[in-house]
Amino acid sequence: xxxxxxxxxxxxxxxxxxxxVIANNLANINTTGFKRSSVEFQDVLYETIxxxxxxxxLGAEKPAVIQIxxxxxxxxxxxTFAQGTITDTGNxxxxxxxxxxxxxxxxxxxxxxYTRDGSFHLxxxxxxxxxxxxxxxxxxSLPPESDSVSIGENGIIEVLLSGEITPSELGQIELxxxxxxxxxxxxxxxxxxxxxxxxxxxxxxASDAGFGRxxxxxxxKSNVDVVQEMINMIxxxxxxxxxxxxxxxxxEMLAVANNIRR
Numbered sequence: 001x002x003x004x005x006x007x008x009x010x011x012x013x014x015x016x017x018x019x020x021v022i023a024n025n026l027a028n029i030n031t032t033g034f035k036r037s038s039v040e041f042q043d044v045l046y047e048t049i050x051x052x053x054x055x056x057x058l059g060a061e062k063p064a065v066i067q068i069x070x071x072x073x074x075x076x077x078x079x080t081f082a083q084g085t086i087t088d089t090g091n092x093x094x095x096x097x098x099x100x101x102x103x104x105x106x107x108x109x110x111x112x113x114y115t116r117d118g119s120f121h122l123x124x125x126x127x128x129x130x131x132x133x134x135x136x137x138x139x140x141s142l143p144p145e146s147d148s149v150s151i152g153e154n155g156i157i158e159v160l161l162s163g164e165i166t167p168s169e170l171g172q173i174e175l176x177x178x179x180x181x182x183x184x185x186x187x188x189x190x191x192x193x194x195x196x197x198x199x200x201x202x203x204x205x206a207s208d209a210g211f212g213r214x215x216x217x218x219x220x221k222s223n224v225d226v227v228q229e230m231i232n233m234i235x236x237x238x239x240x241x242x243x244x245x246x247x248x249x250x251x252e253m254l255a256v257a258n259n260i261r262r
Contacts, residue, residue: 010071033116099212104137
């Protein structure tokens, strides 16, 4: 019965972790480019009480053994990179990636981070930056005399300068993609870091083979499904309750055994 107490307690801890992840998903319903996570569990070590050898002393092999499990454990939080809803914002520097790929963002130390959040702005030097002030890795700078900016589905940025009738091309936005995007490390600020699990990035341009297209004036919203998260929350709550019931039952059985009188 002591084993059942520990096993049920592990189950309660697992469902608490599940609820923490669900709460984070729900908290980021309106976060641009957010990707929902789910917890993956595995059962843990089993104790073999009776082996399958020599069943009943007759030398025959038993078809099954007696094993007692010791609960479960979380092994990973799997991030789903399904496409979120793309919505029109009207901001000429907002960009959504329709398909595979990440925007590359340059950090002050020269390293790259990756994001699906395409809400960009201009800094005082005319560079395209994200909401945290970090530059888009292509480091394209718009001249101060720019009247309008156009971003094509292939990521080519053109501006129309004051007094001109023909737009000028400034450069093309590079995208990155990964063999296993679920292996990326979330570091906050809607950004991810490369890891061994994600593999190195493949660099290319929007609309190239295997890369999505860039949509100017649009943003990709969170891919969290509120209804599914609510269902998962109810399931986690019920599982937590039944594990707590197992703890209570084991405690009551121990109390009965402790009160036995000879």
